[in-house]
Amino acid sequence: MAAIVTFTATTAQGTTETRSSGTMPYVAASVLVDADGNQTVYSWHKTVAAAHTAARNGLTSRVATHRGLTAGVIPVVPTAIKGKVTEAMFAEGWGDIPADVMLALVAAKNGTTEQPELPTEEAPAQDVADEPEVEETPEVADEAPAELVRVDGKPQARLDTATGKLVWRNSPKGRAARAAGLWN
Numbered sequence: 399m400a401a402i403v404t405f406t407a408t409t410a411q412g413t414t415e416t417r418s419s420g421t422m423p424y425v426a427a428s429v430l431v432d433a434d435g436n437q438t439v440y441s442w443h444k445t446v447a448a449a450h451t452a453a454r455n456g457l458t459s460r461v462a463t464h465r466g467l468t469a470g471v472i473p474v475v476p477t478a479i480k481g482k483v484t485e486a487m488f489a490e491g492w493g494d495i496p497a498d499v500m501l502a503l504v505a506a507k508n509g510t511t512e513q514p515e516l517p518t519e520e521a522p523a524q525d526v527a528d529e530p531e532v533e534e535t536p537e538v539a540d541e542a543p544a545e546l547v548r549v550d551g552k553p554q555a556r557l558d559t560a561t562g563k564l565v566w567r568n569s570p571k572g573r574a575a576r577a578a579g580l581w582n
Contacts, residue, residue: 404476431467
């Protein structure tokens with residue numbers, strides 16, 4: 399049996415949606431938001447940029463418009479792993495998910511550490527109208543994080559508006575941003 403990873407998205411009202419995959423490393427989900435702010439996960443994406451595209455002018459946007467709703471994006475975190483796994487399988491990370499996050503899941507599955515907890519404080523879904531503009535100058539784009547992924551209330555990842563990918567706190571790019579004082 400190949401490794402199957404379970405991903406969890408937590409909506410603004412606190413409900414969790416899960417999806418499992420052995421081939422797709424999900425990092426964001428597009429959501430439908432009703433007038434009361436209640437969110438429903440509509441689609442899962444391998445990049446934050448793809449989720450924003452779906453919410454802005456893709457299928458999620460069209461469905462939201464048809465139903466009289468708005469569309470947004472929320473972060474997704476890997477929360478469990480099943481099947482035969484080794485640290486070597488995820489030594490380079492998986493898609494936009496950094497190696498340290500995947501190795502923590504492998505260690506939790508193998509019983510060497512405690513399993514990571516679900517985020518307790520999620521950033522609210524970002525309305526598509528509030529999506530940050532990507533600047534042409536990369537230095538300016540790196541200064542304004544568009545979305546944070548939080549674990550235990552601490553930011554663990556932010557959206558790099560220049561590339562549309564998540565920058566994880568402990569990655570080389572994240573450490574450089576923290577050293578330059580760009581990380582909140």
